[in-house]
Amino acid sequence: MNAPWLDWLPMLLDGTLITIQVALLSAVVSIVLSALAGLGSLSRYAVVRLISRAYVELFRACSLLVLLFWVYFALPFLQIELSKLMAGVLAIGLNIGAYGAEIVRSSVSAVSGGQREAGIALNLSGTQRMLRVILPQAAVRMVPPFGNLMIELLKSTSLVYFITLSDLTYEAMVLRNNYYVWTPYIFGLLLLIYFLISSCISLVSRLLERRLAVWR
Template sequence: MNTSMVELAPLLLEGAGITIQVAVLSWLLMLPIATAAGLARLSKFAAVRAVTVVYVEVFRGTSLLVQLFWLYFALPFVGVELPKLAAGVLAIALNYGAYGSEIVRSSIQAVPKGQWEAAVALNMTPWQRMSRVIFPQAFVRMLPPFGNLSIELLKSTSLVYFITLSDLTYQAMVLRNNYVSMTPQIWATLLVIYFALAGIVTLGFKLLERRLQAGR
């Protein structure tokens, strides 16, 4: 009996739902991590900068897949057992938070020196200078690189397949094992879905960037 992709689509869509969930949760956790680490890199306290440098270099210098395995397979040996979804989200967020911290740091440092001096001249506190003058300007600079990073984050969600979380890639592998003759169609559909999701992310960031830059 011949099987069409229409009949297999519900399983792939179910996997796409998990992929979107992992991507959104990871992105929401990544943003505060990246912001905090980026600001910490600019701290006047050497100890804070040192700890942040260690975090950034470790997570940028090692494989995301190995980090995922550590969180899901190794932590239980020291008494910490994370659910599949939590392990996947945490690994992706920590990894891309390290990359995002460099975007935050460099964007803040790219704000013209005159803006810092003007804020000091207005007798603003350090918090007021950062929240009202510096960070809003830096945020606009962050959008294009954060858009690219978000697409990479989305694609990295396919790695949760290795801890048997039933995402899009996992469901495609299940279908491929059950319908070997339809392997080309299954993987082609997988490519189209990931491309569509990445397109939505790209469009969202372009619209946000255009809105924030209006009138500048």
């Protein structure tokens, strides 16, 4: 008996598109939060440093699944109701952004003090030193760990299955219920699709790292 591949592919394709959408939107949220919290942790203002560190410590320590449940199921009691997509994006973005903030902070801190002194000698303002001298060099260091973090983000999107968002994992579970005897093949396809998307992220990360290294 042949596996009904043609019946599976439309559902898996729909789920893949939702997974990619969640991953892309979550990546935007997490990168913005990473930059704000990472640079905020190095601010000369104590209040900004405190807020940034509190965000990092809180959301790194929080289980992503529990955070997802809280955003989707608890916020409506506070009169804040989000769609399944936005709840997933917000929860994943907050969690991954906390890890990304440490990448930004450590990468900026790793730029030698001599570079900062050179910027001062050139009479550059603090903002100009950060944008023109420090961040371009720190960006080269950030790319590899951020590439790994984006792969972790992709894998985290599978948790939106628990709030019944029709992502790739959700569609695979529906297929499993309908075609139980083909479970190994269905989950084999699921693994393959996640692997292919992760490989694309790795490729983009390597190309970006190479491009930045050449520019440097």
